[in-house]
Amino acid sequence: MFCCRPVFWMGKDTLRVSAALFAENRQRLCLGLKAKSDLNPRSVVLLQGGEQKQRYCTDTDVLFRQESFFHWTFGVTEADCFGAVDVDSGKSFLFVPKLPESYATWMGDAVMWTIADVLTSKNPAALLTLRGLNTDSGSICREASFEGISRRLIKTDMELEVLRYTNRISSEAHKEIMKHVKPGKKEYEMESLFQHYCYSRGGMRHTSYTCICGSGHNSSVLHYGHAGAPNDKTINDGDMCLFDMGGEYYCYSSDITCSFPANGKFTADQKTIYEAVLRSSRAVMAAVKPGAKWTDMHRLADRVHLEELVKAGILHGDVDDMLEVHLGSVFMPHGLGHLLGIDVHDVGGYPEGVERVNEPGLRSLRMGRLVQERMVLTVEPGIYFINHLLDQALADPAQSCFINRDVLARFRGFGGVRIEDDVAVTATGVELLTCVPRTVEEIEAFMAEAEGKSFSA
Amino acid sequence: MFCCRPVFWMGKDTLRVSAALFAENRQRLCLGLKAKSDLNPRSVVLLQGGEQKQRYCTDTDVLFRQESFFHWTFGVTEADCFGAVDVDSGKSFLFVPKLPESYATWMGDAVMWTIADVLTSKNPAALLTLRGLNTDSGSICREASFEGISRRLIKTDMELEVLRYTNRISSEAHKEIMKHVKPGKKEYEMESLFQHYCYSRGGMRHTSYTCICGSGHNSSVLHYGHAGAPNDKTINDGDMCLFDMGGEYYCYSSDITCSFPANGKFTADQKTIYEAVLRSSRAVMAAVKPGAKWTDMHRLADRVHLEELVKAGILHGDVDDMLEVHLGSVFMPHGLGHLLGIDVHDVGGYPEGVERVNEPGLRSLRMGRLVQERMVLTVEPGIYFINHLLDQALADPAQSCFINRDVLARFRGFGGVRIEDDVAVTATGVELLTCVPRTVEEIEAFMAEAEGKSFSA
Numbered sequence: 001m002f003c004c005r006p007v008f009w010m011g012k013d014t015l016r017v018s019a020a021l022f023a024e025n026r027q028r029l030c031l032g033l034k035a036k037s038d039l040n041p042r043s044v045v046l047l048q049g050g051e052q053k054q055r056y057c058t059d060t061d062v063l064f065r066q067e068s069f070f071h072w073t074f075g076v077t078e079a080d081c082f083g084a085v086d087v088d089s090g091k092s093f094l095f096v097p098k099l100p101e102s103y104a105t106w107m108g109d110a111v112m113w114t115i116a117d118v119l120t121s122k123n124p125a126a127l128l129t130l131r132g133l134n135t136d137s138g139s140i141c142r143e144a145s146f147e148g149i150s151r152r153l154i155k156t157d158m159e160l161e162v163l164r165y166t167n168r169i170s171s172e173a174h175k176e177i178m179k180h181v182k183p184g185k186k187e188y189e190m191e192s193l194f195q196h197y198c199y200s201r202g203g204m205r206h207t208s209y210t211c212i213c214g215s216g217h218n219s220s221v222l223h224y225g226h227a228g229a230p231n232d233k234t235i236n237d238g239d240m241c242l243f244d245m246g247g248e249y250y251c252y253s254s255d256i257t258c259s260f261p262a263n264g265k266f267t268a269d270q271k272t273i274y275e276a277v278l279r280s281s282r283a284v285m286a287a288v289k290p291g292a293k294w295t296d297m298h299r300l301a302d303r304v305h306l307e308e309l310v311k312a313g314i315l316h317g318d319v320d321d322m323l324e325v326h327l328g329s330v331f332m333p334h335g336l337g338h339l340l341g342i343d344v345h346d347v348g349g350y351p352e353g354v355e356r357v358n359e360p361g362l363r364s365l366r367m368g369r370l371v372q373e374r375m376v377l378t379v380e381p382g383i384y385f386i387n388h389l390l391d392q393a394l395a396d397p398a399q400s401c402f403i404n405r406d407v408l409a410r411f412r413g414f415g416g417v418r419i420e421d422d423v424a425v426t427a428t429g430v431e432l433l434t435c436v437p438r439t440v441e442e443i444e445a446f447m448a449e450a451e452g453k454s455f456s457a
Numbered sequence: 458m459f460c461c462r463p464v465f466w467m468g469k470d471t472l473r474v475s476a477a478l479f480a481e482n483r484q485r486l487c488l489g490l491k492a493k494s495d496l497n498p499r500s501v502v503l504l505q506g507g508e509q510k511q512r513y514c515t516d517t518d519v520l521f522r523q524e525s526f527f528h529w530t531f532g533v534t535e536a537d538c539f540g541a542v543d544v545d546s547g548k549s550f551l552f553v554p555k556l557p558e559s560y561a562t563w564m565g566d567a568v569m570w571t572i573a574d575v576l577t578s579k580n581p582a583a584l585l586t587l588r589g590l591n592t593d594s595g596s597i598c599r600e601a602s603f604e605g606i607s608r609r610l611i612k613t614d615m616e617l618e619v620l621r622y623t624n625r626i627s628s629e630a631h632k633e634i635m636k637h638v639k640p641g642k643k644e645y646e647m648e649s650l651f652q653h654y655c656y657s658r659g660g661m662r663h664t665s666y667t668c669i670c671g672s673g674h675n676s677s678v679l680h681y682g683h684a685g686a687p688n689d690k691t692i693n694d695g696d697m698c699l700f701d702m703g704g705e706y707y708c709y710s711s712d713i714t715c716s717f718p719a720n721g722k723f724t725a726d727q728k729t730i731y732e733a734v735l736r737s738s739r740a741v742m743a744a745v746k747p748g749a750k751w752t753d754m755h756r757l758a759d760r761v762h763l764e765e766l767v768k769a770g771i772l773h774g775d776v777d778d779m780l781e782v783h784l785g786s787v788f789m790p791h792g793l794g795h796l797l798g799i800d801v802h803d804v805g806g807y808p809e810g811v812e813r814v815n816e817p818g819l820r821s822l823r824m825g826r827l828v829q830e831r832m833v834l835t836v837e838p839g840i841y842f843i844n845h846l847l848d849q850a851l852a853d854p855a856q857s858c859f860i861n862r863d864v865l866a867r868f869r870g871f872g873g874v875r876i877e878d879d880v881a882v883t884a885t886g887v888e889l890l891t892c893v894p895r896t897v898e899e900i901e902a903f904m905a906e907a908e909g910k911s912f913s914a
Contacts, residue, residue: 010689012643055800056507056525058525059802060800060802061666061667063667063684066684067513077684077685077687078684078685079684079685104678104843105678105790105845105846106678106680107679107680107681107683107685107686186467186468186469188656188660188662189656191656192652192653192656192657195649195653196649196652199648199649200645200646205645208517209518210520218565221562221563221565222562222563222564223563224564224565226518226520227520227521227535228536229564230534232467232468343517344517345515386561386562387561388558388561
């Protein structure tokens with residue numbers, strides 16, 4: 001199964017991905033569908049690939065990135081295709097656009113499809129029929145939500161290999177950032193360097209999401225880095241940095257956050273908050289295994305955070321009482337983690353009929369299933385000091401009674417800390433895919449030693 | 458007018474852009490509209506800004522880039538806005554989304570608009586009305602094609618300053634590539650380095666278009682670098698490189714192509730073709746001035762190419778006869794150049810009623826106007842050896858009679874050469890915005906001297 005020639009390879013030391021990966025996915029898709037009692041005989045799965053788009057009404061092509069369901073099923077990087085899978089026989093059909101002769105002048109020789117067991121049809125009649133069918137429903141791609149495709153949340157060996165690769169390269173890129181960061185640099189210089197490392201060393205042309213490069217106060221803005229807040233602050237001495245960045249290889253994602261002081265040396269307060277988050281991260285990792293409830297993992301992180309905030313003197317009182325009034329979500333308003341795969345927030349987090357828990361924090365959790373072997377998940381606890389959430393808590397007697405106002409005041413403007421790793425669930429626990437310095441000692445030693453050393457472009 | 462505080466600045470040595478740039482654009486818009494005899498009294502221009510999009514049906518935000526007409530008029534970087542200009546009074550109104558309170562948690566403090574003379578309305582009623590109006594026509598942005606906006610093709614002093622900046626940074630980035638390129642590297646390593654330089658040094662988060670990094674045969678593929686041909690070839694000794702890349706600052710474009718040998722030393726054939734293109738480039742630049750016909754400039758380039766191909770022994774016969782049968786378009790199938798501004802192929806190339814010349818080559822020309830002062834244009838002649846076009850020419854007796862088959866055979870696989878500069882039209886000629894080594898001697902000297910020297914990330 002691994003012997004096929006690679007269908008995707010960016011050369012040099014980058015990963016060779018076999019077409020067999022997608023053949024196995026299609027096989028799993030058919031098995032899943034056949035297991036359904038209500039499957040119609042002679043069923044065919046029809047998927048529309050991504051379409052090449054332009055910027056608004058211009059002729060500037062947006063860099064194409066394949067639609068995720070289509071990629072999972074066919075592994076085709078080109079735009080404007082359709083694909084079909086005959087469930088009974090397992091045979092696949094790929095419908096590629098009929099290209100005008102001038103294509104070769106502008107875009108190069110037409111693609112030679114390499115997917116071994118996919119039949120290529122250039123029959124324009126068949127193609128036009130398919131297009132006609134789909135145009136009826138508008139050009140908007142809809143989520144392919146039938147049962148078989150939910151197998152995407154269970155990763156095969158070949159998929160795990162790709163996810164290990166995206167994590168390895170992205171981890172190395174994060175370490176580059178830790179070598180280069182220093183007060184006076186712009187946050188976006190770090191974003192640029194991360195992307196450059198991932199692409200030039202790892203062949204990763206896309207990131208999995210817009211890079212979040214928050215320093216100082218910005219490290220408490222959960223989705224910092226967007227066009228309205230484009231990583232444009234100067235990094236200051238004393239800033240906590242929270243860099244959440246992941247490269248994507250052949251559409252497979254990674255999602256990693258490193259938090260560290262800009263100057264390489266933790267202050268006492270930074271160490272306190274950082275180690276609080278690290279303890280919850282490691283507590284969760286020790287508890288994740290097949291059968292564990294992911295909502296329990298989120299609650300576990302909340303509990304550890306609150307225990308540590310009591311030790312730090314920011315809170316006082318009984319942690320169980322604090323959990324009753326959802327005090328944890330004041331400091332971690334997001335979910336503990338999510339499925340990861342071809343999408344950074346991969347599909348299938350909630351099976352049909354399971355709703356999100358409607359509580360602060362938990363309602364942001366993107367995964368509500370029991371943990372299963374071969375799931376890939378992020379574990380990303382964090383503690384943030386977000387002014388308007390602190391103000392709300394202080395205004396709410398049920399929460400403010402636990403807060404030591406004077407101590408908390410010291411942490412206004414601190415920003416936040418998140419520690420995010422990607423893990424693959426094994427039979428008994430997890431395999432940690434991310435490899436970056438994590439303890440305070442490791443980070444300080446790495447940043448001190450690394451000064452001035454860097455990869456040459 | 459230049460005294461306002463900058464509305465956009467990426468810090469360090471990057472360019473400060475004043476809000477006055479857009480105030481002047483709106484003024485020009487109103488003047489243009491008022492000059493129309495059929496303008497309705499009390500007219501209001503209503504423009505929809507770009508909307509934040511997600512990848513397909515996922516929750517992954519695509520990095521937002523403002524819609525070009527909206528940017529030209531308002532200079533706002535944020536998504537999901539509307540803007541209106543009252544033509545009589547010149548007053549402007551900006552309608553920003555009413556953000557939920559949780560926005561601050563995820564995206565940071567809400568934007569404080571800095572555009573001095575734009576009134577900010579957070580009145581949700583007004584906002585909803587506008588949205589309602591526009592939803593009727595679907596969510597697709599349509600080209601704003603009324604007369605006033607065509608002033609976009611004439612650049613103000615402040616716009617020229619931004620375009621000089623994008624060209625300077627992108628020129629420096631191209632020179633970085635010429636320092637780093639060598640046989641054994643991947644084409645995409647050069648793309649990555651170009652982007653890294655533009656972003657980390659120039660604050661340019663976007664490129665104006667997908668980078669074209671063709672080496673060897675790929676240098677003859679006009680739009681190489683797309684997802685189906687993703688700059689993934691290894692650069693070989695003896696390859697001609699054609700790198701067409703431009704960075705974008707605050708939505709203003711640049712568009713530059715450098716062609717050079719991968720190993721820094723031209724072969725005799727490479728020198729011949731390169732100098733043929735350089736002569737046509739410089740002949741065109743010497744001829745461009747207000748009142749010149751752009752189609753004539755294209756024809757001039759064709760003529761020089763054919764003269765040079767005769768000297769090189771690839772063609773024989775009378776150049777006027779060759780022009781009759783459009784032989785030039787076999788070697789340069791694209792247009793000579795286009796308007797440049799907020800879009801890389803900027804709007805307004807053909808005034809109402811003027812059609813493209815329906816001849817090979819010229820029908821690809823994106824600009825059919827007379828040249829005017831303050832236009833910014835690309836001058837980008839090229840000679841390519843594209844197999845299927847050569848085969849067509851050889852099969853056509855009207856063209857093949859001019860071709861020395863044996864000599865041409867030597868150039869199969871050569872690839873192509875393009876020399877692309879951006880120019881601003883002055884009262885008497887052009888200002889060259891691009892600054893890179895251009896003669897064979899300059900390129901060889903620069904690449905020899907540059908070895909091992911590079912900017913540190």
